[in-house]
Amino acid sequence: MRDVLSPFLAWKNLFREPVSIADPLNREAAPRYRGFHKNDVSKCIGCGTCETICQNGAIDMVPVAGFEPKDGDSGLRPRIDYGRCCWCALCVDVCTTGSLTMSNAYKWIDADPDAFRFVPGVDAKSWDEAEDGYRRADGHHLTIRERVPMQELAPEVRVGGFDEIVAGYDVALAKLEADRCVSCGLCIAACPTHMSIPQYIEAVRDGDYRRGVRLLYETNPFSNTCGRVCTHVCETACALRNEGDPIAIRWLKRHIMDQVSQDEVREIIGAPAPATGRKIAIVGAGPAGLTAAFDLAKAGHAVTVFEAAEKPGGMLRYGIPEYRLPYDMLDRDIDAITSLGVEIRSDCRVGRDVAMAELHEGHDAVVLAIGLHVGRSLRMPGSEHPQVRKAVDLLRSIGEGMSFDVPRTAVVIGGGNVAMDIARSLARLQKLTHGEVKVTVTTRKEPGHIVADPEEVRECGEEGVVIAYARGPQRLVIEEDGRLTGLLTWRIVPKIDDKGRSATICDEGDAVVHPADMVVEATGQAADVGLLGEALTEELAWNRDRLAVDADGRTSLPWLWAVGDCINGPDVVHAVADGHRTAAAIERAFAETSIERTRPDARR
C-alpha cells in the first residue's frame, strides 16, 4: 500500500520553498570536510580499486588522453558520477597510491546534470589546488602493507649444503598473503607470458588448487620452476608496491603447485588433441624448447626434443643451483610435459649424433632452443690459466654431480645473478670441504647498481661471500712456479666526459690483489651455434652473433625457428613466453600449408 501511495506523498512538497539555494554567506567547509574529489593523475596508476570498493557504482575507469598503458599503469583514470557518490570516502581510503583525495569544496550549482560527472585531476576544477579537504590519515590503510614473511633456512644452516632455502607458505599463510591482492590485474601485462595472476591468487583465496593449477598451465608449464626462480617482473608492476610490499606472486604460484599431487597435475593437463600427423624436432630441452614442445604436443603434433646433456632442463638444471630450484621440482615440470607424449632424446647432441639436415628431412618444423651455454671470457692477461674457469662450466659440473678441487679462496668476476649463483655454490662447497667460506665477488658496479637481484646480493652477504664493488679486473696474478694466487683489480671511478656523457675510468693508484686459487668469470654467455654446420650457418641470416628471427621466432629459413635465451638473452619466464609464441606461430604456419608442402620426406 505504501509503495502505491509514496509517489503521491511527494506532492505535498510541491508548493514549498526550494531547499537548494546559493549559500548567501559563502561559508567555508570544515578543513577535513569530504567535498569534491581531487586526483594526482601522475601518481595514479589506474588500478581501479576505487571503482571496485565504491558501494554506489559511482566510479568508471576511463581512458584519458596523454596516459598510455605502460608497466604498472593501466593508463585509465577514475571518473566520478556525483549523482551517485555518497561522499563516504572509501575510494580515498583504499587508493593504492594515495593519489585520490577530496577537497573540502562542496558548493557547485549547475543546470546541466552531466557536469557533475568528471575525471578528477583531468577535467580542471576550481578546487584542484585546494589545501583543505579529506585525505587518508597517516598510518591508516585498508590494504595490508607488509607481505606475509617467508620461512627460510638460516644463513649458517643453508651454507652447509644445497638444501632449498625457501620453505614455501602453508595454506593459512598463503590465504593471508592472497587476501592482500586487490585483483587489479596490472601484473598481467608485465608478466612476459601474461599469466592470469589475479585469477590464480583468487584460487588460493578460495582454496581451489585444482582451478589454480589449470590457470597456471594455461600460460606456463614451468610453474614449479617459476614459482621458485622467476625474475617476477609482475611484482614490480603490483599496485601494492606503491605503499608497501608487492604481493608475493611468485611464492603464491609455488604454493598452488605445492598443494596438488603430480598425478592430479597430469590429470588436469589432460590428454593431447588427436594426432595431426605433423612432426616437429626441437633442439634443446630447456624451458623455451619444452614449452614449445608442451603446446605443440597438446595440439596433437608428434614432438621430439634432442638434448645434448644427460638430463633435460637446460640451464634450469645445469645453471641454477639446487638450493634455489631442487632437481625433483624441475623433474615434476618436465614429467608433466612428457605426459603429453613429448619424446626427449637425452645425450643426443645435434651436430654430432644427428645432423641438422636429418632433422629438417624428417620433420615439418625444427625449433632451435639451444640457450647460452658458452661462457664469455674477459681475455685478461693470464686468463688461459687452468685455474681460471667460467661460471657456466662450473655450475654445469655441479649440476652433473662431478667433483673438482674446491679452491680454498675463490674470486668471482661479475655482478649478475650467475655470479651470485656460482659464488654461493662455491661457498657451500668450501664450507663442506674446508669448513670455511672464502669467496669474493668483484663487480664494476657501485653498491645499489649491481645487476643481480637485491635478495641474491643480501643472501650472498649473509652466507659470508664478500662483494668488492667498483673494481675493474686487470690481470691474473701468477707466481713463477705457475701457481695462480690472485686477481689484480683497479678502482672504477665514475666520470663525466667532455660531451657530458657518463663514463668510467680505472684508477691505477687504487690497486688491489684479491687472493684466489681459483678465479671464475661470470661475465656473459654465448650460444654454441656450431651444431648448425657451415652450410646452414652461411644460408641463415644473422643479427651480429645471434640468429636473425622475426617477431614469432622464425629464422630466414621457413622450416627453422629459434627461441629462448639464444635469441632474447637469459631469463626463464621470457623463455617460456618465447616457447608459447613460437608454438602458436608454427601452428599458424601449419594452418596455411598442407603437410605435403612442408616436410621434405613427405614430398617424395
Added chain:
Amino acid sequence: MRTLLARLKERFALGPITEQRPDLAFVTVERETLRPLLRHLRDAEGFTHLVLLTAVDWIEEGLFQLTWLVHDRRRARDIGLRVMVARDAPVMDAVHDLWPTAATYQRELKEMFGIDFPGSPRIDEEFILEGWVDIPPYRRDFDTLKFSEETFEHRAGRGTTDPATHMREHLGIQGGSK
C-alpha cells in the same frame, strides 16, 4: 575507574571488562543486568548523560552488539555497557524512561538494524528512510552496491573499462589466458 568497576562488581554480574583509557571502560553484561546497572550508574555514580546508543552487526557470530555509552560530567569519564543480542531474535529492553533521548536512538536502531525496543515511542514509524522495502541497511548482509544498482539508474554516458583488458588491447598482448 578501577575502584568504580570493583564497586560495580560487588553489586552486579559483570562480564568481560575492557579498560580502554583511564577515563573510558567497556563492560559486557547480560540483558537483565542492563537496566538496573544503568539506573545505578545514573542515580548513584554520577553518569547522568546518555552519550549514545549504537549497534554492531557481528554477523559471523550471529549477534548484534548494543552499546550504551554514559558520561560522568563531574569526573569527566565514560562507561560503555554492552549487551549481545541474538541476530535472529533482535529484541532489547528500552531505556527511554531513564533518558528520554534514548527513544530517538531506539527508533534509529529499529530502522537501520531491525532491533526492536518494545514500548519505545513511535518505534515503528519511519525515521529517515522513506518507503524502505529492503532488509535494514546497516545489517552486514545488506548489499549496498546491489541495492544501489537496482534502485538507481545510471545516467546515459556511463561506461567503464577493465584495467587488464585495456592494457591487453593497447599493448598488443597476444597469448596469455583466454
